[in-house]
Amino acid sequence: MTQEPIIQLVNVRKHFGSQEVLKGVNLSIFTGQTTVIVGESGQGKSLITKHILGLVKPDSGSVLVYGKDINTIKRKELNEIRSRFGVLFQNAALFDSMTVFDNVALPLRERTKASEKDIAATVNEKLKLMELEGSNDKYPAQLSGGMRKRVGLARALVLNPEIVFFDEPTTGLDIALSNEMYRVFYRTQTKLGYTAFIVSHDVPKIFKLADNVALINDGIIEESLSPEDFQTSENPVVKKFVEKTMGHIYESLEVEG
Amino acid sequence: MIVNLLNKLGDLVLYYMNQAGRMGIFLVLVFINIFKLPYYKITHITRQIYSIGALSIFVIIFTGLFTGMVIGLQGYNTLRKFGSEGLLGSAVALSLIRELGPVLTALMVTGRAGSAICAEIGIMRNSEQLDALECMAIDPHKYVIAPKFIASIISLPLLTAIFNVIGILGGYIIGVGLMGSNAGSFFASMYKDVEFTDVNMGIIKSLCFGLIIVWICSSKGYFVHLERKGGFGAEGVSRVTTNAVVLTSVAILVFDYIITSLMI
Numbered sequence: 001m002t003q004e005p006i007i008q009l010v011n012v013r014k015h016f017g018s019q020e021v022l023k024g025v026n027l028s029i030f031t032g033q034t035t036v037i038v039g040e041s042g043q044g045k046s047l048i049t050k051h052i053l054g055l056v057k058p059d060s061g062s063v064l065v066y067g068k069d070i071n072t073i074k075r076k077e078l079n080e081i082r083s084r085f086g087v088l089f090q091n092a093a094l095f096d097s098m099t100v101f102d103n104v105a106l107p108l109r110e111r112t113k114a115s116e117k118d119i120a121a122t123v124n125e126k127l128k129l130m131e132l133e134g135s136n137d138k139y140p141a142q143l144s145g146g147m148r149k150r151v152g153l154a155r156a157l158v159l160n161p162e163i164v165f166f167d168e169p170t171t172g173l174d175i176a177l178s179n180e181m182y183r184v185f186y187r188t189q190t191k192l193g194y195t196a197f198i199v200s201h202d203v204p205k206i207f208k209l210a211d212n213v214a215l216i217n218d219g220i221i222e223e224s225l226s227p228e229d230f231q232t233s234e235n236p237v238v239k240k241f242v243e244k245t246m247g248h249i250y251e252s253l254e255v256e257g
Numbered sequence: 258m259i260v261n262l263l264n265k266l267g268d269l270v271l272y273y274m275n276q277a278g279r280m281g282i283f284l285v286l287v288f289i290n291i292f293k294l295p296y297y298k299i300t301h302i303t304r305q306i307y308s309i310g311a312l313s314i315f316v317i318i319f320t321g322l323f324t325g326m327v328i329g330l331q332g333y334n335t336l337r338k339f340g341s342e343g344l345l346g347s348a349v350a351l352s353l354i355r356e357l358g359p360v361l362t363a364l365m366v367t368g369r370a371g372s373a374i375c376a377e378i379g380i381m382r383n384s385e386q387l388d389a390l391e392c393m394a395i396d397p398h399k400y401v402i403a404p405k406f407i408a409s410i411i412s413l414p415l416l417t418a419i420f421n422v423i424g425i426l427g428g429y430i431i432g433v434g435l436m437g438s439n440a441g442s443f444f445a446s447m448y449k450d451v452e453f454t455d456v457n458m459g460i461i462k463s464l465c466f467g468l469i470i471v472w473i474c475s476s477k478g479y480f481v482h483l484e485r486k487g488g489f490g491a492e493g494v495s496r497v498t499t500n501a502v503v504l505t506s507v508a509i510l511v512f513d514y515i516i517t518s519l520m521i
Contacts, residue, residue, distance in 0.1 A: 082393070093388065095386055110395045
């Protein structure tokens with residue numbers, strides 16, 4: 001595993017109105033690794049993803065992807081970089097007027113010159129990988145939450161991206177479905193070998209998949225460590241987060257413990 | 258207190274200037290994308306023409322017929338006072354072709370298709386579908402918006418023509434069929450008084466209105482998340498859709514005056 005950052009955020013700041021959400025974020029994402037970003041709600045986790053995707057421009061600082069600042073490059077270059085991305089949005093962001101097949105086929109139809117026969121073969125292969133055979137003609141509204149996420153992931157992976165972003169991949173899913181989602185993630189990453197960037201609330205389960213865990217707190221990245229080091233960190237903010245998310249539910253047990 | 262008031266006023270002015278600028282840039286980007294390669298698959302355009310144009314035909318026929326009928330009725334009774342019933346044909350045709358046809362067609366399309374365009378794009382924005390397109394390196398200006406622009410600019414003149422023909426038929430039914438005006442003089446006066454410049458004015462108006470409808474409605478939906486009163490959720494989309502329909506209707510009437518004053 002090479003230790004070369006594929007994505008780097010350097011002192012990224014962003015404010016909305018009078019509220020400064022990101023106060024100088026520094027973060028590196030390495031090739032082939034799975035980086036998980038955790039933190040309390042409203043801290044700007046998804047906002048960081050949007051900065052990397054080039055959907056939001058920072059007030060100051062730079063976002064380097066493959067060594068290029070995505071806010072200063074031309075649209076064409078940005079599109080070339082984006083074509084190496086795959087994104088699974090929080091609510092899957094499926095096109096509700098299209099069938100499952102058409103949703104997954106869209107990037108192939110619009111971004112490649114593949115024939116309909118090749119498109120059908122690729123789409124069916126990806127849907128099979130997600131265990132979604134037989135759902136080709138269904139519309140997103142006819143699918144369960146877990147199925148929608150898997151269709152979203154199939155669409156994100158259809159162009160065999162180098163980096164895949166997951167925005168809260170298990171939010172809204174029950175335990176069985178979220179475990180299934182993690183299994184799908186593990187299976188696809190093993191098979192396709194992509195770099196993953198995951199925004200998640202699902203602590204500690206998400207630690208099992210992570211190579212790196214970054215905690216965002218009060219607009220900055222407090223620490224970016226391996227899951228083991230993260231859980232034993234002496235940094236008071238990280239320690240507090242770990243205790244809060246992984247500690248006992250009942251106060252009495254906390255005292256006893 | 259005065260400082261506060263000035264602050265609020267300044268905020269408001271900046272917000273609307275910002276919005277106007279956004280909409281201007283949006284229009285330029287869409288026009289660039291219309292002519293940018295790769296060109297569209299014909300189904301992209303035909304699907305939009307069906308949704309904006311074909312699905313509006315019934316309401317246009319209905320409105321056109323009753324507008325023509327009421328002009329026929331009012332026109333006959335007014336012209337009879339001056340003994341000029343023979344001019345009914347040209348009165349009906351000129352008022353429809355030059356003015357009522359383009360304006361009423363545009364207002365009906367705004368209510369039926371403009372609101373749908375705004376709501377559709379607003380929901381796409383709120384459910385991150387537009388972001389998803391951008392992340393797939395597919396420009397929403399080209400993939401989602403530009404086909405609607407092309408379809409609207411093609412559909413409006415055609416719908417206006419249908420409105421005019423049906424309206425004239427409505428005027429004929431009432432003026433000649435019901436009130437007993439002479440059929441020959443109805444058509445003769447129309448033939449004599451309607452000139453190509455009148456038709457031209459109607460076509461130019463309908464082209465401009467087609468552009469205004471799709472521009473305002475789609476940009477309002479596209480920037481729903483930047484609305485001052487919050488554009489999130491169902492309420493945000495419904496509010497912005499209402500705003501878009503009102504703003505488009507007012508813009509149609511304002512531009513109707515401007516185009517008329519320039520062409521008359």
